Amino acid sequence: MRIVVLAGGIGGARFLRGLKAAAPEADITVIGNTGDDIHLFGLKVCPDLDTVMYTLGGGINEEQGWGRTDETFRVKEELAAYGVGPEWFGLGDRDFATHIVRTQMLGAGYPLSAVTEALCARWQPGVRLLPMSDDRVETHVAVDQDGERKAIHFQEYWVRLRASLPAHAVVPVGADQAKPAPGVLEAIAEADLVLFPPSNPVVSIGTILAVPGIREAIADTEVPVIGLSPIVGDAPVRGMADKVLAAVGVESTAAAVALHYGGAERGPVAEGGGRREGGPGLLDGWLVDSVDAGAVDEVEAAGIRCRAVPLMMTDLDATAAMARAALALAEEVRA
Amino acid sequence: MRIVVLAGGIGGARFLRGLKAAAPEADITVIGNTGDDIHLFGLKVCPDLDTVMYTLGGGINEEQGWGRTDETFRVKEELAAYGVGPEWFGLGDRDFATHIVRTQMLGAGYPLSAVTEALCARWQPGVRLLPMSDDRVETHVAVDQDGERKAIHFQEYWVRLRASLPAHAVVPVGADQAKPAPGVLEAIAEADLVLFPPSNPVVSIGTILAVPGIREAIADTEVPVIGLSPIVGDAPVRGMADKVLAAVGVESTAAAVALHYGGAERGPVAEGGGRREGGPGLLDGWLVDSVDAGAVDEVEAAGIRCRAVPLMMTDLDATAAMARAALALAEEVRA
Numbered sequence: 001m002r003i004v005v006l007a008g009g010i011g012g013a014r015f016l017r018g019l020k021a022a023a024p025e026a027d028i029t030v031i032g033n034t035g036d037d038i039h040l041f042g043l044k045v046c047p048d049l050d051t052v053m054y055t056l057g058g059g060i061n062e063e064q065g066w067g068r069t070d071e072t073f074r075v076k077e078e079l080a081a082y083g084v085g086p087e088w089f090g091l092g093d094r095d096f097a098t099h100i101v102r103t104q105m106l107g108a109g110y111p112l113s114a115v116t117e118a119l120c121a122r123w124q125p126g127v128r129l130l131p132m133s134d135d136r137v138e139t140h141v142a143v144d145q146d147g148e149r150k151a152i153h154f155q156e157y158w159v160r161l162r163a164s165l166p167a168h169a170v171v172p173v174g175a176d177q178a179k180p181a182p183g184v185l186e187a188i189a190e191a192d193l194v195l196f197p198p199s200n201p202v203v204s205i206g207t208i209l210a211v212p213g214i215r216e217a218i219a220d221t222e223v224p225v226i227g228l229s230p231i232v233g234d235a236p237v238r239g240m241a242d243k244v245l246a247a248v249g250v251e252s253t254a255a256a257v258a259l260h261y262g263g264a265e266r267g268p269v270a271e272g273g274g275r276r277e278g279g280p281g282l283l284d285g286w287l288v289d290s291v292d293a294g295a296v297d298e299v300e301a302a303g304i305r306c307r308a309v310p311l312m313m314t315d316l317d318a319t320a321a322m323a324r325a326a327l328a329l330a331e332e333v334r335a
Numbered sequence: 336m337r338i339v340v341l342a343g344g345i346g347g348a349r350f351l352r353g354l355k356a357a358a359p360e361a362d363i364t365v366i367g368n369t370g371d372d373i374h375l376f377g378l379k380v381c382p383d384l385d386t387v388m389y390t391l392g393g394g395i396n397e398e399q400g401w402g403r404t405d406e407t408f409r410v411k412e413e414l415a416a417y418g419v420g421p422e423w424f425g426l427g428d429r430d431f432a433t434h435i436v437r438t439q440m441l442g443a444g445y446p447l448s449a450v451t452e453a454l455c456a457r458w459q460p461g462v463r464l465l466p467m468s469d470d471r472v473e474t475h476v477a478v479d480q481d482g483e484r485k486a487i488h489f490q491e492y493w494v495r496l497r498a499s500l501p502a503h504a505v506v507p508v509g510a511d512q513a514k515p516a517p518g519v520l521e522a523i524a525e526a527d528l529v530l531f532p533p534s535n536p537v538v539s540i541g542t543i544l545a546v547p548g549i550r551e552a553i554a555d556t557e558v559p560v561i562g563l564s565p566i567v568g569d570a571p572v573r574g575m576a577d578k579v580l581a582a583v584g585v586e587s588t589a590a591a592v593a594l595h596y597g598g599a600e601r602g603p604v605a606e607g608g609g610r611r612e613g614g615p616g617l618l619d620g621w622l623v624d625s626v627d628a629g630a631v632d633e634v635e636a637a638g639i640r641c642r643a644v645p646l647m648m649t650d651l652d653a654t655a656a657m658a659r660a661a662l663a664l665a666e667e668v669r670a
Contacts, residue, residue, distance in 0.1 A: 041435050042442060074407055078432030082457050093428045097413030100376050104419075107377060122417050
């Protein structure tokens with residue numbers, strides 16, 4: 001079975017570990033978000049690709065969910081001693097090496113997809129990891145600071161400000177000009193199943209879908225498209241998805257996120273029930289957490305098959321059970 | 336008193352520490368060798384400038400004489416795990432930060448002299464440290480490998496091969512097109528004294544002298560030019576100066592090195608007593624080690640005032656005593 005998974009960082013990476021356990025024979029292609037990539041100290045940092053690569057490759061810091069295990073911060077401390085920042089971005093010594101290799105290869109002219117493949121040759125994540133695009137896309141967030149509306153880099157909003165200011169808009173700058181990376185559209189066209197893990201619907205999956213051709217390919221596919229809610233009991237399972245959902249006018253509920261993606265048959269539905277702009281609908285199936293069982297009817301009314309199951313990725317078993325539930329829902333949709 | 340010191344790496348840096356102790360009120364300008372600079376992992380590494388900066392700024396690894404104290408090698412180990420080398424160059428985590436800052440500033444358009452000043456703002460070495468040139472100079476060594484004569488980077492010869500092959504030539508590539516960095520010629524013109532520490536006469540001081548204008552400025556100065564022999568008892572005090580001295584046809588003796596620099600009045604003297612090519616002579620005075628007292632007459636016969644004193648930099652006191660001997664010889668020459 002060929003499965004395509006759209007993944008952001010921590011949520012996507014952890015779900016993928018469960019999926020691999022649930023479907024060890026599956027041929028999995030991951031389309032990774034690159035909208036939160038950032039240049040720091042002259043180095044190209046791809047936080048989401050690295051989180052997937054480190055998590056599946058056994059190099060992740062399990063507790064924090066990002067960065068390398070057994071990490072030190074000597075380089076960063078020394079940079080700070082020179083007065084060079086930013087200090088708010090936690091780039092560890094081991095992690096630096098990844099960015100040095102990536103930056104050197106990009107400088108030599110390799111596209112990010114080739115670089116990612118080269119890095120994965122070391123980590124052996126057991127999936128094919130593709131960046132959504134080889135072109136530069138950078139998610140900016142509009143906030144009010146010092147009496148002005150400003151666009152700041154997503155990482156500055158997310159990591160430095162901890163999403164403490166209202167986000168007035170989230171813009172994947174460059175996405176409209178970006179092309180899907182080699183293999184992305186082919187993987188979707190050849191997939192038996194497309195999954196949206198419980199990743200951020202705006203800044204992770206939303207950014208991937210903003211690359212022209214990807215949303216359309218998923219909307220066009222005849223195979224099941226199944227998502228898992230990143231919202232449990234009206235709050236994000238982790239992270240601050242509610243902050244950026246507000247920016248796109250979507251409530252932080254499991255049902256609202258499903259309607260935002262839209263049913264494959266009937267398209268996205270706006271709050272209040274009208275048609276929503278933003279392209280064709282995508283979902284055939286949607287999993288909500290057991291505590292959100294009350295949302296099932298609303299989601300199904302939008303033409304999306306919906307089931308309520310436990311959605312907390314507390315350990316590998318729980319995560320594998322979620323993946324199995326998604327596979328089962330896909331079979332149900334297919335039948 | 337304004338003192339100009341031409342410095343390579345370890346020998347120059349340690350001598351400077353003694354000089355600062357011997358002449359705490361002196362205004363010292365160091366002209367640093369940049370011929371052994373190397374690009375590694377996309378970063379500009381300036382080993383000699385850094386050795387001076389770290390040694391005088393209190394950040395040096397005292398035992399090895401180069402690199403940072405309390406150093407770790409996480410970044411390098413991770414790069415090796417990606418298959419990225421070279422592994423033979425010991426770039427530590429703390430050291431990386433220096434090269435990242437330097438590379439970023441150079442990339443922004445600052446000349447190396449401005450970058451060096453910015454780095455020294457942190458280290459406060461207590462001297463004015465100038466690169467010999469803002470232009471790129473790269474010392475290459477001609478060796479026979481695999482049946483062919485090849486030019487390899489000085490660091491590859493010195494660090495990777497440990498100077499284990501005969502050096503057929505030592506060429507400071509780019510030196511003939513390089514201009515002295517801002518302040519270099521002015522410092523020499525305004526100096527009360529010029530010192531050659533016991534640094535490598537070929538790849539350290541020789542490279543600095545190869546930048547057009549520097550040798551001439553030192554030859555033209557009316558103030559004393561005093562050198563200290565890096566050779567004690569026919570062998571280099573440390574390092575492998577004998578390997579590269581052979582490449583320029585100079586014996587590894589305290590006297591031969593003095594005649595190679597040449598007396599300020601009579602110019603350089605070749606082995607056998609003839610005039611030597613390579614520009615005007617430089618030295619007014621030369622210190623040899625007590626074990627080389629027998630060389631004093633030969634050096635003085637070339638018009639260079641010569642004294643034999645202990646020249647082993649075993650500790651700060653011994654090094655300060657060497658600096659005091661150099662200052663005393665300068666007074667003797669001046670009188």
